[in-house]
Amino acid sequence: MSLSLDDIFNKKNVTEVEEKLAMVATDLQRIRIVERFLLSQLKDIQTDKLIVEAVKLIDQSNGTIRIKELNERLFISQSPFEKRFRKIVGTTPKKFASIVRFNAVLNNLNNAKSLTEICYENNFFDQAHFIKDFKQFTGDTPENFKHFL
Structure with missing residues (x-):
């Protein structure tokens, strides 16, 4: 379909x-x-304050907050949290955090920072993970993508 x-x-x-x-x-x-x-397009969607707070925390951390930490800070277990989050946001908290983190990376690419700085400022374990995640969103390496900006 x-x-x-x-x-x-x-x-x-x-x-x-x-x-x-x-x-x-x-x-x-x-x-x-x-x-x-x-x-x-989000008009008329009923507000779930817990999910709004979760989105705010993810955004404030530039997508680097761990989902387990979100669950602890919001006093909710993982399974019901993920179901509520997916229903309201349309994706899992982990995927949403990944999108927010990638957006932060894109914003940093416009600055005169090195790719190594961007990698570690956005809490990637190492450059290999940074490149792998970047390729998932763009299909290209950060170095090649930076030339298009």
Whole structure:
């Protein structure tokens, strides 16, 4: 089974986003356009304060907080937390944290920092893990990707 964006969102809105994406030059600008669109679609979703707090903690840590630590700080066991999180956010807490961490990496790539600094500032175990995670999101190495920015 496959779905297109038109099956999920209003076709007019999807067309507008596609046009905006075609007009920008960088991946970072494209990411921001998609983020704004997705956030605009979140209206009318019932607020779960525990999940809002979890998202806030993940964001404040730039995605480096451990899920076990989240569970402890929010006084909830892993299984019910993951179910609630997935229902509201649409993905697991671990995947969401990974996305937030990658976003922090992208923001750091625009600065004059070395890839080694970026790797360790974002709590990657080593450069091999950093490169592996980076490739999962972009299909390219950080070094090659940096040349496109």
